[in-house]
Amino acid sequence: MKSVDLKILDARMRDYLPAYATAGSAGLDLRACLDEAMTIAPGQTVLVPTGLAIHLADPGYAAVILPRSGLGHKHGIVLGNLVGLIDSDYQGQLMVSTWNRGAEPFVLQPLERLAQMVIVPVARVAFNVVDDFEGSARGAGGFGSTGRQ
Ligand SMILES: O=c1ccn([C@H]2C[C@H](O)[C@@H](COP(=O)(O)OP(=O)(O)OP(=O)(O)O)O2)c(=O)[nH]1
Numbered sequence: 001m002k003s004v005d006l007k008i009l010d011a012r013m014r015d016y017l018p019a020y021a022t023a024g025s026a027g028l029d030l031r032a033c034l035d036e037a038m039t040i041a042p043g044q045t046v047l048v049p050t051g052l053a054i055h056l057a058d059p060g061y062a063a064v065i066l067p068r069s070g071l072g073h074k075h076g077i078v079l080g081n082l083v084g085l086i087d088s089d090y091q092g093q094l095m096v097s098t099w100n101r102g103a104e105p106f107v108l109q110p111l112e113r114l115a116q117m118v119i120v121p122v123a124r125v126a127f128n129v130v131d132d133f134e135g136s137a138r139g140a141g142g143f144g145s146t147g148r149q
């Protein structure tokens with residue numbers, strides 16, 4: 001398993017480090033590093049600190065922050081940026097843009113798990129500018145061009 005440097009920015013997080021819940025989990029839950037409960041009104045977006053920083057260091061990796069399915073589906077708590085992308089050279093605090101897209105106020109509790117982070121491999125490319133592409137089966141056929149069945 002790859003080792004990633006992690007800084008604990010708030011001492012309370014020491015006992016709540018992100019961990020895989022099961023041997024097959026892809027996501028690491030991120031918690032709300034809050035001093036007190038916070039009510040997020042319908043339609044409101046708040047930036048929630050996690051009390052943690054990571055430094056992936058290797059440009060062949062990134063982290064993505066995704067909603068937790070239960071919070072998103074049942075309570076409308078998703079991400080203001082839809083998906084958060086953590087660059088391999090980012091060393092600042094992991095922040096969760098938290099959007100209540102639901103119809104009811106949502107009370108976010110201190111240390112509640114509010115989003116999840118997935119570490120992903122990244123292919124970085126150099127562009128080769130051309131006038132024409134080599135032919136492909138799809139060509140420029142776009143949305144729906146292969147039909148529905
Ligand atoms: O949900 C998120 C998204 C991003 N970040 C941090 C890590 C990321 O590396 C940095 C910049 O994010 P991004 O590149 O998506 O934002 P930007 O608006 O393009 O800002 P910048 O000009 O800093 O690149 O902010 C978070 O902590 N949480």
Ligand SMILES: [Mg+2]
Pocket residue numbers: none
């Ligand atoms: Mg950017």
